[in-house]
Amino acid sequence: MPITSYLAHPVEGQQQKLLEELLSISHCEALPAVNTELLILITDTRNAGEEASLKIQLESLENLKHLAMVAGFQTPINS
Amino acid sequence: MGNLNASRRNFVKKMAALSAMTTATALFPGILFAETQRNNASTTGTLDWKKAPCRFCGVGCGVLIGIENGKAVAVKGDPNSPVNKGLCCVKGYHSIIALYGKDRLTHPLVKKNGSYVQTTMQEALDLIASKMQKTITDYGKDAVSIYGSGQWTIPDGYVASKLFKGCIGTNNVEANARLCMASAVTGFLTSFGLDEPMGCYEDIDHADIFVLWGNNMAEMHPVLFSRLLDQRLKRGAKIIDLTTRTTRTSKAADNSILFRPQTDLALANAICYELVKKGWVHRSFVEKHCSFRKGLTDMGYGLEDNYQFKDRPKKINYKDYQQFLEGYAPEKVTQLTGVSEKDIRYLATCYGDPNKKVMSFWCMGMNQHTRGTWINNLVYNIHLLTGKISTPGNSPFSLTGQPSACGTVREVGTLTHKLPHGVVMNKTHREHAAKIWGVPVENIPSKPTYHTVEMFRALDRGDIRFMWIQVTNPMVTMPKLKRYRDAAKKEQRFIVVSDVYPTPTTDIADVILPSAMWIEREGLYGNSERRTQYFEQMIPAPGEAMSDTWQMIEVAKRMGFEKQFSYQKETHIEEIYKEYTRHHEGKKHAMPPLSILKSQAGAQWPFVNGKSTQWRFNAQYDSACSNGEAFHFYGKPDGKAVIWQRPYEPAPEVPDKEFDFWLCTGRVLEHWHTGSMTRRIPVLHKAMPKAYVEVHPKDAKRLQIQTGDLVLLTSRRGTIQLPASVNERGIPEMGQVFVPFFDEDMLINELTLDAFCPISKQPDYKKCAVKVQKA
Numbered sequence: 001m002p003i004t005s006y007l008a009h010p011v012e013g014q015q016q017k018l019l020e021e022l023l024s025i026s027h028c029e030a031l032p033a034v035n036t037e038l039l040i041l042i043t044d045t046r047n048a049g050e051e052a053s054l055k056i057q058l059e060s061l062e063n064l065k066h067l068a069m070v071a072g073f074q075t076p077i078n079s
Numbered sequence: 080m081g082n083l084n085a086s087r088r089n090f091v092k093k094m095a096a097l098s099a100m101t102t103a104t105a106l107f108p109g110i111l112f113a114e115t116q117r118n119n120a121s122t123t124g125t126l127d128w129k130k131a132p133c134r135f136c137g138v139g140c141g142v143l144i145g146i147e148n149g150k151a152v153a154v155k156g157d158p159n160s161p162v163n164k165g166l167c168c169v170k171g172y173h174s175i176i177a178l179y180g181k182d183r184l185t186h187p188l189v190k191k192n193g194s195y196v197q198t199t200m201q202e203a204l205d206l207i208a209s210k211m212q213k214t215i216t217d218y219g220k221d222a223v224s225i226y227g228s229g230q231w232t233i234p235d236g237y238v239a240s241k242l243f244k245g246c247i248g249t250n251n252v253e254a255n256a257r258l259c260m261a262s263a264v265t266g267f268l269t270s271f272g273l274d275e276p277m278g279c280y281e282d283i284d285h286a287d288i289f290v291l292w293g294n295n296m297a298e299m300h301p302v303l304f305s306r307l308l309d310q311r312l313k314r315g316a317k318i319i320d321l322t323t324r325t326t327r328t329s330k331a332a333d334n335s336i337l338f339r340p341q342t343d344l345a346l347a348n349a350i351c352y353e354l355v356k357k358g359w360v361h362r363s364f365v366e367k368h369c370s371f372r373k374g375l376t377d378m379g380y381g382l383e384d385n386y387q388f389k390d391r392p393k394k395i396n397y398k399d400y401q402q403f404l405e406g407y408a409p410e411k412v413t414q415l416t417g418v419s420e421k422d423i424r425y426l427a428t429c430y431g432d433p434n435k436k437v438m439s440f441w442c443m444g445m446n447q448h449t450r451g452t453w454i455n456n457l458v459y460n461i462h463l464l465t466g467k468i469s470t471p472g473n474s475p476f477s478l479t480g481q482p483s484a485c486g487t488v489r490e491v492g493t494l495t496h497k498l499p500h501g502v503v504m505n506k507t508h509r510e511h512a513a514k515i516w517g518v519p520v521e522n523i524p525s526k527p528t529y530h531t532v533e534m535f536r537a538l539d540r541g542d543i544r545f546m547w548i549q550v551t552n553p554m555v556t557m558p559k560l561k562r563y564r565d566a567a568k569k570e571q572r573f574i575v576v577s578d579v580y581p582t583p584t585t586d587i588a589d590v591i592l593p594s595a596m597w598i599e600r601e602g603l604y605g606n607s608e609r610r611t612q613y614f615e616q617m618i619p620a621p622g623e624a625m626s627d628t629w630q631m632i633e634v635a636k637r638m639g640f641e642k643q644f645s646y647q648k649e650t651h652i653e654e655i656y657k658e659y660t661r662h663h664e665g666k667k668h669a670m671p672p673l674s675i676l677k678s679q680a681g682a683q684w685p686f687v688n689g690k691s692t693q694w695r696f697n698a699q700y701d702s703a704c705s706n707g708e709a710f711h712f713y714g715k716p717d718g719k720a721v722i723w724q725r726p727y728e729p730a731p732e733v734p735d736k737e738f739d740f741w742l743c744t745g746r747v748l749e750h751w752h753t754g755s756m757t758r759r760i761p762v763l764h765k766a767m768p769k770a771y772v773e774v775h776p777k778d779a780k781r782l783q784i785q786t787g788d789l790v791l792l793t794s795r796r797g798t799i800q801l802p803a804s805v806n807e808r809g810i811p812e813m814g815q816v817f818v819p820f821f822d823e824d825m826l827i828n829e830l831t832l833d834a835f836c837p838i839s840k841q842p843d844y845k846k847c848a849v850k851v852q853k854a
């Protein structure tokens with residue numbers, strides 16, 4: 001059950017558009033920086049297959065210039 | 080339960096967001112997120128986060144591993160690491176899953192009557208020691224060998240060298256870094272007299288132009304490439320991609336320039352021609368700090384067994400060199416290289432502009448080359464002629480592929496000619512090593528034996544009878560594979576393989592030892608920028624799996640070397656590292672103490688007066704400089720770096736009527752080398768399940784091939800069948816094909832040629848001739 005966070009660099013001037021695009025994709029949450037053209041993207045998928053197809057979908061976004069991965073969490077944390 | 084899980088997922092998401100914010104803050108000082116976002120993300124976790132260098136590539140990112148109940152459950156980039164500043168790539172962040180594959184090797188297996196039988200570790204180690212002893216008695220010391228890798232930790236490589244060179248008394252020690260880094264080493268040694276880059280990753284933050292020489296950084300060094308892109312965003316730095324094939328890097332670069340295979344030699348000389356012609360040579364730097372040499376030419380390609388070559392460098396002067404360059408005027412080389420005169424002049428302008436700082440990067444494209452040492456020399460020539468070296472942002476930078484190719488293979492010296500400090504041919508170096516190892520100096524032979532290709536040829540001939548292979552998979556990676564696989568299967572050969580998963584190499588083993596992987600043991604790696612990094616044991620190893628270090632110590636003791644291997648189980652890594660650092664004492668290579676490495680994300684040698692050295696040979700930063708000048712290339716007796724006259728020479732096998740395509744092989748982002756670990760990570764395996772052959776769209780049309788169609792590739796050494804990839808991730812030029820080597824079900828090295836650079840003895844996996852047919 002992968003949860004992953006990324007830094008998402010929008011195409012110049014397209015931060016808002018990219019934010020909207022990301023928010024419209026299921027399994028994605030996005031937080032924009034307020035003074036820099038950068039977003040934080042959190043993806044939450046059920047399995048590896050879903051994560052792989054989400055990655056393909058993200059790569060096709062026109063307003064996304066570059067995606068840099070930061071952290072990945074593989075299993076739910078036990079109590 | 081459902082609610083509990085949902086709240087846990089929210090909690091984990093908050094942690095993921097917090098990690099990303101921390102990284103963003105490190106990369107973009109002053110960056111702000113809305114207050115509510117930060118409050119939502121802030122959390123105190125229950126995970127125990129421990130630092131380590133990443134298991135996979137030579138970038139050497141610092142990662143933090145979340146441990147819970149004895150299991151590694153999370154990975155994040157370490158924001159305190161100056162290497163990656165919190166970033167992490169797809170391999171790094173999935174790395175922990177590779178620890179938990181279903182078919183981990185957990186118990187030793189011994190081949191009996193053709194099938195493997197489980198045994199105890201004690202019995203397996205007894206058997207290995209007795210077989211090694213018997214082989215030495217029957218065939219002599221040089222009949223036993225060890226073949227390791229750039230994924231060996233520093234202590235692994237150190238005990239291997241001490242056992243084989245110091246105690247047994249054979250120089251039959253090699254590592255797979257011969258297949259990826261040897262030309263970089265000989266390039267450094269011939270140009271500067273000392274191995275490893277003079278600069279560091281911080282150069283990226285200062286350079287105005289990045290020139291990538293045959294280096295698909297976007298896939299092979301993704302975190303560093305992110306740092307390059309970051310500098311482009313922040314400061315408008317330019318990325319120039321010099322390549323034989325259009326890759327992800329080409330697509331992201333400002334300028335991608337295609338050249339024909341092997342002609343980088345001519346291209347580099349043409350750039351130097353232009354620098355001289357346009358008056359962009361930094362005359363005072365060259366006069367003070369450089370000398371000129373030429374070596375032998377037309378020296379063959381090592382295709383024959385027992386091939387020998389020794390260069391005979393001759394002094395030349397600037398005028399001779401200038402005259403030599405006359406043959407490389409842009410109008411003369413444009414036809415050969417396929418690079419337009421305009422682009423050659425553009426490249427020369429980039430290097431020549433005194434107001435621009437330039438970094439050159441390269442990796443396998445230049446190193447896996449039958450003239451690998453030469454092309455390394457030629458790129459150094461460009462930086463030396465312009466004086467763009469050893470200062471922040473001016474940096475010729477040879478990247479490494481494996482996490483400890485530098486730290487272990489190059490610094491510990493696990494190659495036939497090397498010692499931890501210096502080379503076996505040098506009496507003083509042998510005496511130095513023998514004293515620290517506590518062995519008679521006569522034990523260490525003064526002659527190197529076999530480099531990797533020749534070592535496997537010796538196994539075939541029967542000169543070597545016992546081989547211990549650790550942390551590497553030569554039955555996938557050796558060029559002209561069939562010969563060496565058949566060799567390993569011959570009668571009267573005894574092969575031991577230490578690994579974490581079954582591979583085509585464990586298939587040829589007589590004994591398989593289960594190894595503890597990465598954070599299941601304690602260790603150290605050294606990355607591309609001379610940074611040594613420590614990791615503690617964080618989780619238990621499965622079953623009887625044991626670190627490669629301790630496996631060798633156990634065998635050494637059984638062979639009667641208790642005195643030299645009297646390390647204590649609890650403290651052996653600390654003891655070994657302490658002993659190892661004695662080899663490197665002095666201002667030129669002093670290693671950081673373990674206490675420092677435990678407390679921070681690594682440190683760079685030479686570590687002097689409590690500080691890392693970021694730029695070697697520059698008196699402002701490097702305390703080993705002693706000539707009273709701004710620069711001191713102290714690796715050479717005259718204190719000067721060498722500008723080499725090295726011509727263009729063709730590849731040994733070029734396309735002809737029958738085999739009419741060039742074949743280039745390489746890696747992909749998702750897989751670590753032969754895929755033995757990353758193919759067990761479901762998301763990576765799904766993203767890149769099998770190998771393929773990239774064909775240019777026009778060639779594909781002519782041959783009526785579409786993506787997914789099966790294609791037969793044939794070279795003079797074999798045939799394999801693969802699905803085609805047309806216009807997908809990479810696009811080779813017409814008349815060329817590309818195949819990645821990670822897939823053990825489609826062994827591309829059945830086709831490659833075992834030709835190598837005569838100086839470095841590193842094979843060329845980038846060029847041979849093949850025939851392409853629709854299956």
Ligand code: SF4
Binds near residue numbers: 139
């Ligand atoms: S770039 Fe290399 S070292 Fe960094 S996370 Fe990726 S595989 Fe690991």
